[in-house]
Amino acid sequence: MSLAEFKQAPWQNSHPCYQRSVLAIVPAPEYANSEVLLASLYRAVGFEGTSEGSVPQSGRDLDKQIQKLREKRQPPPSGAIVGVEAWNTLLHGVLESPKLPNQSAQRFLQVTPIVPSTGLFSGAARLKGNPWNAGKLIRRMICLGSKDQVAAQQLWGSLFDALSVNDKDDIFAQWLDQEMSAWNQGESAWALAPIPAEDMAMLGTSDFNMISFMPARRFTKDLNAIMQAKNSMTRRQWTSLLEAVIRLASVSHVTWLCDVHTRIWSCVKASFTGATSPANEQEARAAIFPESPQYMTYGGKALQDLKDKVSSYLSARLGVNALLWSLDQIGTPYQGDLSTSAGVAALCQHVSMHKTTLDNLGTLEIIADILDQELHALRCKKGIGSNLLEFARHVLGQRQTAVSLLRGYDQGYILKKRGSSSSSPWIVSLGPVAVLALVHCSLAGMGGPRSVHRLGQHLEAYGISVDKHDIARNDLGLQLRMLGLVLDSPDAESGMLLLPPFPTSQITQSL
Incomplete structure (x- = not known):
């Protein structure tokens, strides 16, 4: 691969150093909704041999099998308890997940992922x-x-146990x-699929311990809290809470990665243009990892801010890759990594050392041409x-359904339409299931009620800014009161105390 080949297809020809980075956005997100995330998670954690592409065909095969048995009035497979008609009604009625408005004419199996085996024939991101x-x-x-590979494997195994159906369900x-x-x-067969060693993307110990804002770390703690609550409710209620946490964490995580990429490019570009760039690991860490960013504001429009982050990430991705290929072109390839603060600082120093040769190559002009081209x-x-x-909009946004009677199906959303028009903006507003999940997670490990400020801090850990003084007056405060999750108290901040929704909220987490 060469710089010229990168210029021809910049999105397909990423530099190997860039591809190996644990901070790369892998896999590249596309369309998904909360149920797609959960169904795909079932397949990743317990159905190792099932590919995403095989799922739609498995759904068509199962539906064809059912319709064939109905037409010939044959009995169900051995081991099945209900008849063919009842099973058809269950899949196409009781368990059916609403289709999107543009899918109303399509015929395919799409069911609520209550149990793992639904992930074998339903919940792929695309049908083809x-x-x-x-x-x-x-x-x-x-x-x-x-914090390390052992902790990751343990949490992955605990998640498999929680997603499995047992006699406590x-x-x-x-x-x-x-x-x-x-x-x-x-x-x-449903069986634990350990995390492959080659897929174990871990931050360095120094970075992990020193980074103050990291949605993925908040997610691991919340995942533990949600798993503790499983036996306090029905399976369907629990999977809804799990979906709500996953959908917020996944978009926040991807946005954080976009932010980090932009900051890395800013550092590297500074070293190339002669501006001040990180001279050591500590300076690089402070520069590339945000301390308390605000990716969304509660009650405000969300998608434009996310679009700005994505656009900046795309520019950064092109810039970093072009610079890495340029270093190869001049015969001084960068041999370090882009996964740590130390690695980014080393890249900045390496670029600064070879600035004159890069200038002679015309690297800045090459990067500008690629940006104009794309x-x-x-x-x-x-x-x-x-x-x-599209990933952020459909994962966070309340499901838009082809059948208007099912518009209330999704209650774990993070964004909702401000009005009924198709052109109405998406605003940050938590659904009741999301409120329940996040209140539970924010109080997990606490010894009793806490100020509503605690919930605001929890949302900020995912990049959602919320003014604690507004909670009593906005729709979040209304949701909290309707769900019985607050106690009005003049002694508390904002006059509201959060109440644990489940008994397990007071169980101390071992994190």
């Missing part, structure tokens, strides 16, 4: 082609948010899991930028 693996994104978040979940197994005979992509009108925005 090779869908992206959203479960691997969640797995990578767990790795980045864990409600009777409907136990029955459904057994019935699904009878209808999915010959498919992959202007449409940088505006997020196509390609990676468009995919990232």
Whole structure:
């Protein structure tokens, strides 16, 4: 690979040093919703041999099998308890997940991912082609948010145990899991799939201990809290809470990575242009890892701010890769890493040492030409930028349904439409399930009620800014009161105390 080849296809020909970085956005997100995230997570943690591309076809095969048995009035497979008609009604009625407005004419199986085996035939990101693996994104978040490989594998194993159906689950979940197994005979068996060593993306110890803001680390703690609450409710209620936490954490994590990329490029570019750049690991860490960013504001429009972060990331990605290929071109390749503060500081020093040769090559002009060439992509009108925005919009936003009667199906959303028009903006506003989940996580390990300020701090850990004084008056305060999650107290900040929604909220976490 050469600089000239990179210029021809800059999104396909990333430099090996860039590709190996644990801070790279891998896998590249595309369309998904909360149920796609959970179904793909089922496949990643327990169905190792199941590919994302095989899921839609498995759904079509299962539906074809059911319709064939209905037409010929044949009995169900051995081990099944309900008849064919009842099973058809269950999949196409009771368990059916609403389709999007543009899917109303399409026929495919799409069910609520209550139990793992639903992930064998439902919940792929796309119905054709090779869908992206959203479960691997969640797995990578767990790795980045864990202090070491042992902790990551332990949390991954605990998640597998929590996602498994056992005798502590409600009777409907136990029955459904057994019935699904009878209808999915010959498919992959549910078993823990350990995190492959080559996929173990870990931050360096120094960075992990010193970074103050990192959504992936907050996510690992919240995941523990959600798993502790499992036995306090039905399986369906618990998976809804899990989805709410996953959807907020995944978008916040991807936005954080975009932010970090932009900061890395700023440092590297400074060393190339002669401006002040990090001279050591400590300075690099302070420069590339944000301390308390605000990616969204509660009650405000969200997508434009996210679009700005994505656009900056795309420019940074092109710039960093072009510079790395330029170093190869002049015969002084960078041999370090882009995964740590020390690695970024070393790259800055390396670029500064070879600044004159890079100037002679015309690196700045090359980068400017590539940015002009990819202007449409940088505006997020196509390609990676468009995919990232679609990911954020559909994961965070309340599900828009083809059937208007099902518009209240999704209650774990983070964004909702301000009005009923299709052009109405998306604003940050938590659904009741998301409120329950985040209040529980914010109080996990606490010995009792805490000020509502605690919830504000928890949201800020995911990049959502909220004024604690506004909570009593906005829709978040209304949700908290309707759900019985606050106690009005003149002695508390904002006059409101958060109440634990589940008994496990007071269990001390071992993190």
